[in-house]
Amino acid sequence: MKRIRIVIALLAMILVSCSDSPVKDEISLEEIIADTGIDTLAQSETLPDGFQLLESTCFACHSPNPSNQNNVAPTISEIKIAYGNFKQEGQFIDAIQLFLANPSQETALMDDAVVQYGLMPQMSLQTSQSKAIAQYLYQNEIESGTWFTTEYPKEKERLLANKENMSYVDRGFEYAMATKSVLGKNLKGKINSEGTLAAVNFCNLKAVHFTDSMSAVYKADIKRVSDKPRNANNQANGQELAIINDFKVQLENGEEIIPVTIEEKNHVFGYYPIVTNDMCLKCHGEAGNIEEETASKIALLYPQDKATGYATKQLRGIWVVKMTK
Numbered sequence: 653m654k655r656i657r658i659v660i661a662l663l664a665m666i667l668v669s670c671s672d673s674p675v676k677d678e679i680s681l682e683e684i685i686a687d688t689g690i691d692t693l694a695q696s697e698t699l700p701d702g703f704q705l706l707e708s709t710c711f712a713c714h715s716p717n718p719s720n721q722n723n724v725a726p727t728i729s730e731i732k733i734a735y736g737n738f739k740q741e742g743q744f745i746d747a748i749q750l751f752l753a754n755p756s757q758e759t760a761l762m763d764d765a766v767v768q769y770g771l772m773p774q775m776s777l778q779t780s781q782s783k784a785i786a787q788y789l790y791q792n793e794i795e796s797g798t799w800f801t802t803e804y805p806k807e808k809e810r811l812l813a814n815k816e817n818m819s820y821v822d823r824g825f826e827y828a829m830a831t832k833s834v835l836g837k838n839l840k841g842k843i844n845s846e847g848t849l850a851a852v853n854f855c856n857l858k859a860v861h862f863t864d865s866m867s868a869v870y871k872a873d874i875k876r877v878s879d880k881p882r883n884a885n886n887q888a889n890g891q892e893l894a895i896i897n898d899f900k901v902q903l904e905n906g907e908e909i910i911p912v913t914i915e916e917k918n919h920v921f922g923y924y925p926i927v928t929n930d931m932c933l934k935c936h937g938e939a940g941n942i943e944e945e946t947a948s949k950i951a952l953l954y955p956q957d958k959a960t961g962y963a964t965k966q967l968r969g970i971w972v973v974k975m976t977k
């Protein structure tokens with residue numbers, strides 16, 4: 653079995669990793685970058701594509717259709733309009749990047765949305781990725797219904813045509829990111845509308861259906877595994893445990909986690925970290941973080957549960973993306 657480590661421009665923490673940085677009076681983008689070391693990441697093989705990132709990472713929560721309201725987040729059109737005061741491209745990009753680097757009360761402009769939906773989870777994008785997204789938002793009239801009906805389908809076609817040329821590690825990343833955002837959307841929606849207890853039933857990967865063209869094109873399967881699983885079916889095997897341990901060491905040393913790909917005869921496996929944030933602790937934290945009702949429901953459903961006692965920014969497990977060559 654050949655093991656290749658590919659240094660790519662991904663962001664280390666793939667799952668909603670909520671880095672709640674300490675509150676500062678005025679936070680600049682430079683300070684955040686200095687804090688997180690985002691800029692020291694390895695360079696991407698290819699330049700990030702703003703539309704592609706929006707499609708895989710943002711549209712699950714922020715509908716690209718201006719007339720499509722959901723209970724999870726404002727539409728992308730509402731966001732563009734809220735940032736309309738930044739007339740210059742540079743200012744607009746800075747403002748969006750500032751929020752994406754650290755979604756917080758201080759950086760949020762849409763106070764009503766924060767109250768209505770709760771704060772956005774940290775998406776852990778690399779600066780070149782958040783810049784590409786912001787640039788795309790600025791340069792396209794994404795807030796107009798015309799963009800959605802005429803340009804959006806064309807952009808999707810363009811992506812589909814490009815997909816065959818993507819490297820496996822980029823494909824796996826996109827697949828894991830898309831799953832993460834859909835899962836995050838479902839979980840957030842359920843917690844917002846019905847509370848943590850009701851969300852327990854829901855926190856199953858089976859709830860995520862990919863009707864998207866992506867799963868067909870990539871011929872990929874995705875699963876989450878852990879060294880401390882809640883569901884025994886998600887127990888990591890020997891190979892996966894070795895990767896989990898590697899990722900943990902990198903995380904403990906404060907390094908960016910470098911995803912791993914392994915090639916076999918007919919398949920390529922991509923492994924990407926899943927890191928905890930605040931939201932996870934409601935069901936995976938210390939006893940004190942988990943509401944009593946939720947805890948007893950979990951105990952009932954998963955008598956063998958090992959997945960508690962986590963703090964934020966710890967490795968909860970990994971995505972395993974199996975792609976057919």
Ligand code: HEC
Pocket residue numbers: 705706709710711712713714724725726731748751752755756759760761762763765766769770771772773775777785833836837840
């Ligand atoms: C899991 C759901 C979810 C995903 C995925 C998501 N967002 Fe959000 N986002 C939210 C919610 C909820 C809000 C409103 C509350 C707030 O402002 O934090 C929001 C607000 C925003 C805002 C406005 C912030 C403000 O108040 O000034 C921007 C900009 C934004 N998102 C960009 C993005 C981008 C770009 C992506 C993709 C990289 C993305 N979001 C992915 C849930 C999500």
Ligand code: HEC
Pocket residue numbers: 667668839848849851852853855856857876877878880881882883884886926927928929931932933934935936959968969970
């Ligand atoms: C509402 C409760 C709830 C919340 C909040 C929650 N989880 Fe879970 N999580 C579960 C349940 C229940 C399972 C078992 C699902 C199954 O049976 O496959 C699970 C399973 C998992 C698994 C698969 C491995 C395993 O232990 O079986 C991972 C990885 C995981 N969760 C990560 C997270 C992360 C990261 C967050 C925060 C972003 C989070 N979870 C938030 C309830 C929750």
